[in-house]
Amino acid sequence: MGILADGINEVIATTVNPETGIPNAAPMGIIARRGRTMMQLFHGTHTEANIRASGWVVANLTFDPMVYVESAFGDLPDEAFTEISTKILTEGVDIPVTMQRLSVGEGCEAWEAFTTTIVSDNPKTLVVELTPVASEILDLQPHPPNRAFAGIIEATVHATRYVMTRDPELWALIEQSAEIVRKCGGEEHVAALEVLIAFCQE
Ligand SMILES: Cc1cc2nc3c(=O)[nH]c(=O)nc-3n(C[C@H](O)[C@H](O)[C@H](O)COP(=O)(O)O)c2cc1C
Known part of the structure; x- marks a missing residue:
């Protein structure tokens, strides 16, 4: 299947x-x-x-x-x-x-x-x-739809490009997704966002 x-x-x-x-x-x-x-x-x-x-x-x-x-x-x-x-x-x-x-x-x-x-x-x-x-x-769990999870995926896509190009337009998109993650996310989403931002600032 x-x-x-x-x-x-x-x-x-x-x-x-x-x-x-x-x-x-x-x-x-x-x-x-x-x-x-x-x-x-x-x-x-x-x-x-x-x-x-x-x-x-x-x-x-x-x-x-x-x-x-x-x-x-x-x-x-x-x-x-x-x-x-x-x-x-x-x-x-x-x-x-x-x-x-x-x-x-x-x-x-x-x-x-x-x-x-x-x-x-x-x-x-x-x-x-x-x-x-x-x-x-293996272990299917219920996942109530959440904008923060989508926001992390979105921010991570932009960030994989941002770390290579340092394009300010990509940074703006990351910030936009970050705002949604902070607004809609649980602790695990916000923690992942912080790690993502740290990778971007390396
Ligand atoms: C949600 C998401 C989807 C991605 N899809 C692709 C993809 O389809 N093809 C691709 O080459 N990179 C894609 N990337 C970027 C890779 O994940 C990124 O380049 C990563 O650093 C590759 O890791 P690796 O060198 O361990 O394979 C995607 C990233 C994210 C966050």
């Missing part, structure tokens, strides 16, 4: 560098439209390099705002990852593969593993199509 919805799913993508075995997590958009599931990866991220080298990615659903901020700018600790064993059909043969998903401690409520096929590799982005191989619902 799939866990994604039609549109762009802002998930935490987990991947592994097959040479070192080091796992990685980062917020990534997975685009599900007209029966196809795609990712558009900007060059230079660990996620892009790991997907190129391994041919798989795991999409994780969590509502922990700190996981979005910390995985966007830094590295999650080892205990943030849990090993999963699955099989990938390669040239007609099922090959066992070990992947990494996000741990329940990181608020992971469900995950879905995909193999990836490169659709286009252009100067700006690598586009891959995803094929599901396994999924699991």
Whole structure:
């Protein structure tokens, strides 16, 4: 059973560098439209390099705002990852593969593993199509709609660009989302916002 919805799913993508075995997590958009599931990866991220080298990615659903901020700018600790064993059909043969998903401690409520096929590799982005191989619902919780969670996602998207460009227009957008997070958020949203602002000011 799939866990994604039609549109762009802002998930935490987990991947592994097959040479070192080091796992990685980062917020990534997975685009599900007209029966196809795609990712558009900007060059230079660990996620892009790991997907190129391994041919798989795991999409994780969590509502922990700190996981979005910390995985966007830094590295999650080892205990943030849990090993999963699955099989990938390669040239007609099922090959066992070990992947990494996000741990329940990181608020992971469900995950879905995909193999990836490169659709286009252009100067700006690598586009891959995803094929599901396994999924699991772990611990679904009610999540009353909250503007602060959306605000953290929005601010984090802008901040990943701001740290590279220092564009004042992006800072203004971050401030706008920050205002909503402060107004509508619980303690965990405000704490994540503070960490995000600290990353921006580094
Ligand atoms: C909600 C959200 C969605 C994002 N979606 C994408 C995406 O679809 N493609 C991409 O290349 N970067 C995306 N980013 C930016 C990456 O998360 C960011 O570049 C991150 O630092 C990459 O980490 P990594 O080097 O560990 O892979 C997104 C960021 C956020 C906050």
